[in-house]
Amino acid sequence: MSSRSSGSGGSSSGGGTGATVPLAVLLRREVATERTAAERPELQTGLFSQAKKGEDFTFLKPECERVPGVPSSSFSAFGLFDGHNGNGAAIYTKENLLNNVLSAVPADLNREDWLAALPRALVAAFVKTDKDFQTKARSSGTTVSFVIIDGLIITVASVGDSRCVLEAEGSIYHLSSDHRFDENKEEVDRVTESGGDVGRLNVVGGAEIGPLRCWPGGLCLSRSIGDQDVGEFIVPVPLVKQVKLSTAGGRLIIASDGVWDALSPEAAFNCSRELPPEPAAEQIVKTAVQSKGLRDDTTCIVVDIIAEKSNSSMPLPKKQPGIGVFKNMFRKKTSSDSSSHADREYMDPDIVEEIFEDECALLSRRLVPNFIFIAKYCKN
Template sequence: MIDVLISFDMFLVKISLVLQLFDGHNGSAAAIYTKENLLNNIIAAMPPDLNRDEWVAALPRALVAGFVKTDKDFQERARTSGTTVTFAVIEGLFITVASVGDSRCILESAEGDIYYLSADHRLECNVEERERITASGGEVGRLNTGGGAEIGPLRCWPGGLCLSRSIGDVDVGEYIVPVPYVKQIKLSTAGGRLVISSDGVWDAVSAEVALDCCRGMAAETAAAQIVKEAVQVKGLRDDTTCIVIDIVPPEKPTAPLPQPKKLGRGVFKSMFRRKSSESSSQIDKEYLEPDVVEELYEEGSAMLSERLDSKYPLCNMFKLFMCAVCQVEIKPDEGISVHAGSSDFGKLRPWDGPFLCLSCQEKKEAMEGKRPSGDRHNSDSD
């Protein structure tokens, strides 16, 4: 069963394009639920009344809160499925990507450089994630067929999931976390091409091959060509979905044409005379100035306290007595600072937020391996 879902949304908080790709496993419930709720949870985590620059700066933190809240709410439904998520927001030339799992988002700039805007949370290739899981009480190993023979990719046990981060997977363990890797860049004014694909594509072709095989094609044709290339290499063995978006710079305004003049003496001399800098229009100067892709933000820690603490921009604009993850209002004496239990907590005041409600604090401690996974929800299979 193909469990990949894709979504294109325009939302009116700011006029932005949102791209979402979900690759479900063990059923489609998590992918469908996340598609229907993740965007709203992210928007709810954004402070109100921000200008555009503030909104872009606050987006990485809101993405973390939205991912964790979506996972928390879905797990309360006691469904056993899970999903990878690649979530991209395009606001003008700003691109912000949050991801859990092994789908991948890449960008080719107009200058020909390739940027990886997501991280692979596949245990087979991510040493840091393997170490985090074992430190939290999980086990990492291959499927044992008996007699000492081991086959397949590295998996997390119990559960046998080969990913270290996802939304859902209530039956696997608290060390499988929904905290996303987030990266934010600003494109050059020349634009670029964004490609988001599920692991069925990247298991077959590299980023360079994917981009080269669709060179010069329109975005819709390019997406189909990348899938075709991947299937030709390995056949249709896994979910193979691709989204291609071309971010086209605005048309450059043309400088006004000079009034025609009658040819006379000295015309050829004037044609080859070097023009003074003052004669160049401001428009010409603007587009002659070189600009490049700027990498504005990158954070991949799985520790929720590190992703929601005061080093994040605009933290003072978030409501003081509201859970930083699930957005529920909390009384002043009920909120628990995200710094609680950290080595630096002694340097902070009890009212130094952001704050978590009790249930999100328990989720945070379990995610960070500070307590064993307790009794899990009784779950029905999809």
């Protein structure tokens, strides 16, 4: 039966018998339609890389489905894998991590439950990927920055020193952590309290040089996938952050340390602000290389999240200080909560709608291959 809206007097026009629809119902329908559109923003992506060792690998899959053939289960996934001591771990993780995430979540969950389960599924997937890679008997390792975008919800899991940074309405947010010992006192404490040794390389005469490393093995990262030959204290458990954007959208930069060793997050956003994602990624990489030289593989992924109702198709608007798009749902972070000076400098907890954050140190040592895998490692 077709429906008609009522006239100003509340009765239907003419002599027909069509049912009237109250104005409040029509307004609710319109709001629901707008909410659905806003919750499925448009994504625009860009990628650029300059190789030195050929150990950086990327994963860009804007169209994924949790349930094949069901469009309502769609999401997007992006990953950056910066390998070391060979590319085996980076390639293996790129090829298997997403499948391990999906395997850790029941396929019949609705969207709300899927998003609630996703942070722990990412932890489970990182640990499983690492455990499975150990059977390959390879010595390589990799950093991972893995991003899943479902509507306006961004979930990031990371190990190592590749970074994911968000700019939204003039504010910058770190969605990952730097797991280099030099940058992360909490990780130094975790390793030493578990029985590991963290120090610099000793040379003839007793002088110490280079970055802080974990011994035995000498790796300067506290968390990675792979690296089974560098000791049990280098673990694959990621920092996981899940936040919700407003309908204003934002821009993500996912980049390897070749970028972040040369550019601050502000410099990366500023040098690319007037550019769409593809040339923005190129500009960021070229600016980093121009600053420090091509000392390492230098890779950048740019993702613009554009709400349906906004008029922006990027470039991003000029930065306006003091405007935020998030609200803290749980608690304020004190400076002691943050894992590095950079995190404290760029994250303002008062304007972040933080749905989930955990960097569980419950698993303080790397699992061995014959360990019976259990999915739950985190606690709120």
